[in-house]
Amino acid sequence: ETIKVKTPSKSYPVFIGRNATNSLPEFIREHFSQVGKILIITDEKVAGLHLHTVKELLSGIGIPILDYVVPEGEHAKTFDVFFACQSYALSQNLNRKSMIIALGGGAVGDLAGFVAATFMRGIPFIQVPTTLLSHDSAVGGKVAINHPQGKNMIGVFHQPEAVFFDLSFLETLPPRELRSGFAEVVKEALIQDPGFYSWLFANVTRLDTLTEEQLLHMIKRGIEIKAAIVEEDEKETGVRAYLNLGHTLGHAIEGLAGYGKFSHGEAVMIGTIFALHLSRKKLQLDIDLEGFIDWARGLGYETEIHEGLNKTDILSFMKRDKKVISDIVTFVLLEKVGSPKMANISDSEIMDNLSVIYRKN
Numbered sequence: 001e002t003i004k005v006k007t008p009s010k011s012y013p014v015f016i017g018r019n020a021t022n023s024l025p026e027f028i029r030e031h032f033s034q035v036g037k038i039l040i041i042t043d044e045k046v047a048g049l050h051l052h053t054v055k056e057l058l059s060g061i062g063i064p065i066l067d068y069v070v071p072e073g074e075h076a077k078t079f080d081v082f083f084a085c086q087s088y089a090l091s092q093n094l095n096r097k098s099m100i101i102a103l104g105g106g107a108v109g110d111l112a113g114f115v116a117a118t119f120m121r122g123i124p125f126i127q128v129p130t131t132l133l134s135h136d137s138a139v140g141g142k143v144a145i146n147h148p149q150g151k152n153m154i155g156v157f158h159q160p161e162a163v164f165f166d167l168s169f170l171e172t173l174p175p176r177e178l179r180s181g182f183a184e185v186v187k188e189a190l191i192q193d194p195g196f197y198s199w200l201f202a203n204v205t206r207l208d209t210l211t212e213e214q215l216l217h218m219i220k221r222g223i224e225i226k227a228a229i230v231e232e233d234e235k236e237t238g239v240r241a242y243l244n245l246g247h248t249l250g251h252a253i254e255g256l257a258g259y260g261k262f263s264h265g266e267a268v269m270i271g272t273i274f275a276l277h278l279s280r281k282k283l284q285l286d287i288d289l290e291g292f293i294d295w296a297r298g299l300g301y302e303t304e305i306h307e308g309l310n311k312t313d314i315l316s317f318m319k320r321d322k323k324v325i326s327d328i329v330t331f332v333l334l335e336k337v338g339s340p341k342m343a344n345i346s347d348s349e350i351m352d353n354l355s356v357i358y359r360k361n
């Protein structure tokens with residue numbers, strides 16, 4: 001399966017399928033035969049699992065392949081690691097004719113993309129996502145590292161030359177990471193496609209028994225939705241912000257619980273429940289919220305947080321989020337499934353409604 005992403009700055013293909021990376025050598029030979037060196041950036045875990053496969057695939061193309069292994073997860077998205085990547089690239093004499101391959105989840109993709117965007121004012125890169133979540137992050141060209149004062153605070157837009165989503169890499173993914181990525185699929189369905197949402201709700205009742213066909217369908221549809229939104233609004237001045245459904249509160253939970261306690265998607269799922277609750281109250285969204293919560297719980301998500309995370313901290317965290325313009329917190333809500341809308345919610349309304357996601361005991 002191939003999806004074409006057409007943004008004002010670049011058009012590029014997304015190849016999806018079992019062994020999609022088999023066509024990577026040919027793609028490079030066809031489009032990047034002038035490339036002098038290729039640097040694969042990956043993390044410690046993915047290096048142990050899949051780096052040899054990719055290196056072997058590329059061994060015949062007659063271009064020197066280097067690799068640089070960074071720490072896992074958010075530890076990859078630091079200024080120190082970013083700087084170390086640049087130092088490595090310089091020490092290996094990479095230049096403007098070099099190319100970078102990001103092999104890993106969203107963290108590696110964000111880091112490697114930012115390295116590519118800034119090395120000698122920008123060199124091409126290819127995304128080879130290895131988590132379900134990175135079907136979302138690998139498309140759209142947002143690349144960034146974190147600052148101690150906030151996630152993704154240092155970054156640019158730099159579109160990849162291509163994305164190769166190889167389903168075989170997902171076989172080694174832990175259940176928790178699958179759950180993290182699935183929350184983004186649900187988000188995409190909720191903001192854009194009622195039919196897809198109904199399909200997910202009816203067919204996905206467990207994440208450990210997903211068939212390859214189901215995975216392919218959800219990744220393909222998820223990427224199509226993401227691509228359509230990014231095509232319309234590459235730099236997030238409008239509709240792209242709808243992709244933040246569940247993220248205003250999700251980021252706060254993720255950050256305040258301590259990174260690692262909730263995966264990104266697990267926090268986003270709780271944020272989504274809150275957004276659906278607000279949507280029902282403010283926009284008369286017609287949804288069986290209790291049914292949604294039961295569904296999420298059945299899939300292994302936490303649907304509530306405990307008192308240790310207090311409401312005041314959550315509110316101030318949301319106010320520091322870069323998506324907040326002025327002092328009012330903006331949420332993505334739904335008028336209908338498939339019809340998102342931005343809404344400013346006052347502090348007191350947030351505080352009152354937050355109780356819906358607190359454990360009752």
Ligand code: NAD
Pocket residue numbers: 043044045046049072073074077104105106107108109110130131132133134136137138139140141142143151152169170171172173174177180264
């Ligand atoms: P990740 O890269 O941290 O991967 C999660 C974990 O899974 C890591 O420990 C990693 O080593 C491991 N892993 C990766 N592939 C594996 C495989 N095939 N088998 C076994 N283990 C594997 O993160 P993620 O969850 O993919 O993405 C989260 C990141 O993506 C966040 O930093 C977030 O900010 C970013 N993000 C960016 C965008 C964007 O538009 N740029 C969108 C959404 C999220």
Ligand code: ZN
Pocket residue numbers: 184247264268
């Ligand atoms: Zn997200």
